[in-house]
Amino acid sequence: MATIAAPAYTCPMHSDVHAAGPGKCPRCGMALLPEDTRFAFVRHMVSNPLHLAVMLALMAGLMAAAMMMMR
């Protein structure tokens, strides 16, 4: 599920809008963005509240670790 090769471009506002190449969203007119792994990851995280909680916990842990390194 992590690597879907088919539609490469999507609208930032409408995740259900897909296109094979660069263009504009038929609904809002925004430029379509490449559906790279980072974008898909964020969307995946936002799609599930549990993922958000896990991500927040991870970020808090990373921040704490970074603070320790600084000292």
Ligand SMILES: [Zn+2]
């Ligand atoms: Zn749109």
